[in-house]
Amino acid sequence: MPEARLPFDQLVSLLTSIFRKHGTSDAVAAVLAHNCASAQRDGSDSHGVFRIPGYLSTLASGWVDGHARPEVEDRAPGFVAVDAGNGFAQPALEAGRELLLDKARHNGIALMAIRNSHHFAALWPDVEPFASEGLVALAMVNSMACVVPAGGRKPLFGTNPISFAAPRAGHEPLVFDLATSAIAHGDVQIAAKEGKKLPEGYGVDADGNPTCDPEKVLNGGALLPFGGYKGSALSMMVELMAAALTGGNFSFEFDWSGHPGAKTPWTGELLIVIDPACGAGSDFAERTETLVQAMSDAGQQRQPGDRRYRQRAEAQRLGVALKEDDLTYLRGLVD
Ligand code: NDP
Numbered sequence: 055m056p057e058a059r060l061p062f063d064q065l066v067s068l069l070t071s072i073f074r075k076h077g078t079s080d081a082v083a084a085v086l087a088h089n090c091a092s093a094q095r096d097g098s099d100s101h102g103v104f105r106i107p108g109y110l111s112t113l114a115s116g117w118v119d120g121h122a123r124p125e126v127e128d129r130a131p132g133f134v135a136v137d138a139g140n141g142f143a144q145p146a147l148e149a150g151r152e153l154l155l156d157k158a159r160h161n162g163i164a165l166m167a168i169r170n171s172h173h174f175a176a177l178w179p180d181v182e183p184f185a186s187e188g189l190v191a192l193a194m195v196n197s198m199a200c201v202v203p204a205g206g207r208k209p210l211f212g213t214n215p216i217s218f219a220a221p222r223a224g225h226e227p228l229v230f231d232l233a234t235s236a237i238a239h240g241d242v243q244i245a246a247k248e249g250k251k252l253p254e255g256y257g258v259d260a261d262g263n264p265t266c267d268p269e270k271v272l273n274g275g276a277l278l279p280f281g282g283y284k285g286s287a288l289s290m291m292v293e294l295m296a297a298a299l300t301g302g303n304f305s306f307e308f309d310w311s312g313h314p315g316a317k318t319p320w321t322g323e324l325l326i327v328i329d330p331a332c333g334a335g336s337d338f339a340e341r342t343e344t345l346v347q348a349m350s351d352a353g354q355q356r357q358p359g360d361r362r363y364r365q366r367a368e369a370q371r372l373g374v375a376l377k378e379d380d381l382t383y384l385r386g387l388v389d
C-alpha cells in the first residue's frame with residue numbers, strides 16, 4: 055500500500071475537523087485528535103487513524119456524548135474523581151489533570167478515578183506526559199467482554215491494558231503499554247482485514263475451541279489472557295481498579311446492542327501518579343537509567359517505548375506515515 059506523509063500538526067488539524075463535523079464539541083475534538091494523531095505518529099497502528107471509522111459510527115449511534123462536559127470532584131487529599139458524563143475518557147483526564155498534579159506534588163501520591171467514560175485509544179498518552187514532568191504514572195482501563203478468564207469458557211474481561219511511565223535521566227520516559235489479553239482486539243481486526251492468521255494460543259472460536267482465525271475470534275469467539283492465569287489475574291485487577299473502584303461499568307456489564315455501530319467501551323479508568331522525590335531521593339530518574347543500562351548489559355537491547363520513540367523521531371523528520379487510502383478517506387470525511 056503506497057505511503058503518504060503528513061506533518062503532525064496537519065494531521066491533528068484534519069482529525070480535529072473530522073471529529074467536530076461528526077458530533078463532538080471543539081474541546082473534545084481537540085483532545086481526541088491530538089491523541090489519535092499521536093498514536094499514528096508513534097506507529098501505534100491499532101489505535102491511530104484505524105480507529106476513526108469506529109469513533110464516527112459510535113458518535114452517529116448516540117452511544118457516546120461527544121459534547122459531554124466532565125465533572126471533576128475533589129474527593130480526598132489524594133483522590134480526584136471525574137464523571138465523564140458518558141463522554142470520552144481523555145477530555146475527563148484533561149479536566150482533572152491540574153488538580154491531580156497538585157495533589158500528587160503535595161501528598162507524594164494521588165489518583166484519578168474516571169467513570170462513565172469511553173476509552174477507544176492507546177493508553178500510553180495518558181501516562182507519558184506525567185513522566186515527562188518527573189513523576190511516575192500508572193494507568194489502567196477496562197474495555198468490553200471479549201477475553202475468557204483463565205480456565206473459563208465465556209468472555210468476561212476486556213482486553214484491559216496497563217500502562218506505566220517513569221522518568222529516565224537523559225532520555226524520553228521509560229514507558230510500557232500492554233493489553234492483558236494475548237493480543238489487542240484492534241490487532242485482531244487488523245489481522246482479519248489483512249487476511250492474516252493469529253499465533254497459536256491467542257484466541258478461541260464460538261465453541262471455546264482454540265483457533266488462529268481472527269474472523270472466528272471476532273464472530274462469537276474470544277481472546278485469551280496473556281500468560282495464562284497470571285495475565286488473567288492482572289485483567290481481574292484492572293476490572294476492579296478501573297470499574298469497581300471508579301464507579302464505572304465492568305467490561306461485561308454494559309449493553310450496546312440498542313446502538314448499532316457503537317464500538318467504544320463504556321467503562322472507567324484509573325490513574326495513579328507518584329512524586330518520586332518523596333521516595334528514596336531525588337535521583338529516581340538516574341536510578342531508572344541505571345536499571346535500563348543493566349537490562350541492556352544483560353542482553354535486552356530493546357526497551358518498551360523504544361520503537362515508538364524511533365517512529366516519533368522519524369515522523370518529526372519526514373511527517374507522520376499514513377496509507378494513501380487512509381488519507382484519502384480522512385480528507386473525504388470533511389469535504
Ligand atoms: P504490544 O504487545 O505491541 O506492546 C506492549 C509493550 O511492550 C509496549 O510498551 C511495547 O513497546 C513493548 N514491547 C513490544 N515488543 C517488545 C520487545 N521485543 N522488547 C521490549 N518491549 C517490547 O501492545 P499491545 O498489543 O498489548 O497493546 C497495543 C495497544 O492497544 C496499547 O497502546 C494499548 O493501550 C491499546 N489497547 C487499548 C485498549 C483500550 O481499551 N483503550 C484495550 C487494549 C489495548 P513499544 O510501544 O515501543 O512497541
Ligand code: PYC
Pocket residue numbers: 100173174175197198213233237238239240241319
Ligand atoms: O484494541 O483491545 C483493543 C481495544 C479495546 C478498546 C479499544 N481498543
